[in-house]
Amino acid sequence: MSPQPTPPRAEGDPAIRPRHPSDPPQTPPEKAGEPLLRIRGLGVQFGGFHALTDVDFDAREGEVHFLIGPNGAGKTTLVDIITGLTKPTTGSVSFDGQQLVGHKEHRIVHFGVGRTFQAATVFEALTVGENLDLAASYRLGLRRLLRQPRGHADAVVEALEVTGLADEVDKSAGALAHGQKQWLEIGMLLAQGPRLLLLDEPVAGMSPDERTRTGELIRYLARGRTVLVVEHDMDFMRRFADRVTVLHEGRILRADATVAEVQADPTVQEVYIGRARDDRNSAGRSGAAAAGAPAASDDEEAA
Numbered sequence: 388m389s390p391q392p393t394p395p396r397a398e399g400d401p402a403i404r405p406r407h408p409s410d411p412p413q414t415p416p417e418k419a420g421e422p423l424l425r426i427r428g429l430g431v432q433f434g435g436f437h438a439l440t441d442v443d444f445d446a447r448e449g450e451v452h453f454l455i456g457p458n459g460a461g462k463t464t465l466v467d468i469i470t471g472l473t474k475p476t477t478g479s480v481s482f483d484g485q486q487l488v489g490h491k492e493h494r495i496v497h498f499g500v501g502r503t504f505q506a507a508t509v510f511e512a513l514t515v516g517e518n519l520d521l522a523a524s525y526r527l528g529l530r531r532l533l534r535q536p537r538g539h540a541d542a543v544v545e546a547l548e549v550t551g552l553a554d555e556v557d558k559s560a561g562a563l564a565h566g567q568k569q570w571l572e573i574g575m576l577l578a579q580g581p582r583l584l585l586l587d588e589p590v591a592g593m594s595p596d597e598r599t600r601t602g603e604l605i606r607y608l609a610r611g612r613t614v615l616v617v618e619h620d621m622d623f624m625r626r627f628a629d630r631v632t633v634l635h636e637g638r639i640l641r642a643d644a645t646v647a648e649v650q651a652d653p654t655v656q657e658v659y660i661g662r663a664r665d666d667r668n669s670a671g672r673s674g675a676a677a678a679g680a681p682a683a684s685d686d687e688e689a690a
């Protein structure tokens with residue numbers, strides 16, 4: 388029997404509970420001022436193929452910013468550039484005034500930028516606590532880690548609490564349920580003390596209940612930080628996004644909008660619905676599932 392996920396500890400905390408219809412609009416507090424992440428004129432080519440062209444993008448402290456777009460739009464490539472995995476052909480990426488382009492991945496982590504991948508990358512043979520200790524040590528450095536008093540660093544204790552994994556601290560990560568592994572990976576990010584968290588499809592493969600808990604966790608993470616979420620799940624976006632940017636074929640289709648603005652945008656609707664139509668047609672022809680349109684029906688309903 389697969390283990391039952393424990394809910395995040397701070398469930399009663401109004402900052403992380405799901406949005407209620409009577410709640411005030413989720414406009415992030417800071418619209419003015421310099422964004423924490425500022426991307427200008429970004430472009431990248433693979434061979435002759437333009438994966439990203441002239442991308443401008445801003446994200447501010449305290450906001451949950453969703454990056455959406457059909458398959459192949461360039462979302463992961465954008466995250467890869469921010470984190471130093473891919474070098475852009477043109478443009479700049481400024482994080483808290485620091486230019487990131489040209490720095491190696493580990494330097495960018497030290498600047499305060501962390502990411503998760505589509506598949507959780509935890510050390511399955513280690514316990515939950517050991518995974519978190521290891522993640523915390525990456526930022527602290529070995530010398531400071533050895534000088535730590537016995538027990539876990541504060542950042543690890545916080546990560547255990549907010550991911551709801553405190554009761555699983557001595558369990559091996561390989562024995563966790565799918566959702567719990569994703570939460571552990573997010574907890575490992577948190578233990579590194581980032582100011583910008585990039586989450587690539589954090590709810591893929593999760594149950595509805597796990598999605599809700601992940602959304603609550605993301606809202607918690609955004610307190611005093613910035614969270615950029617790459618996601619296909621439109622319902623999840625509607626519930627938990629502050630701002631939304633839409634990419635299409637490597638270009639910005641709609642920048643820094645509210646959920647309502649994105650839903651009302653006919654160009655965005657056309658991209659998603661057109662894509663869904665194409666996928667359905669090709670699925671009909673080939674008999675294969677329309678893998679590229681996980682949220683399409685959602686959007687048709689929204690349209």
Ligand SMILES: Nc1ncnc2c1ncn2[C@@H]1O[C@H](COP(=O)(O)OP(=O)(O)OP(=O)(O)O)[C@@H](O)[C@H]1O
Binds near residue numbers: 433436456464465
């Ligand atoms: N290293 C690479 N070499 C060649 N082409 C690449 C490389 N990385 C990405 N691409 C191409 O760039 C385009 C954008 O890919 P990317 O993975 O960023 O899209 P995405 O929006 O994240 O898609 P998905 O939602 O399917 O993950 C795709 O056409 C992809 O094939």
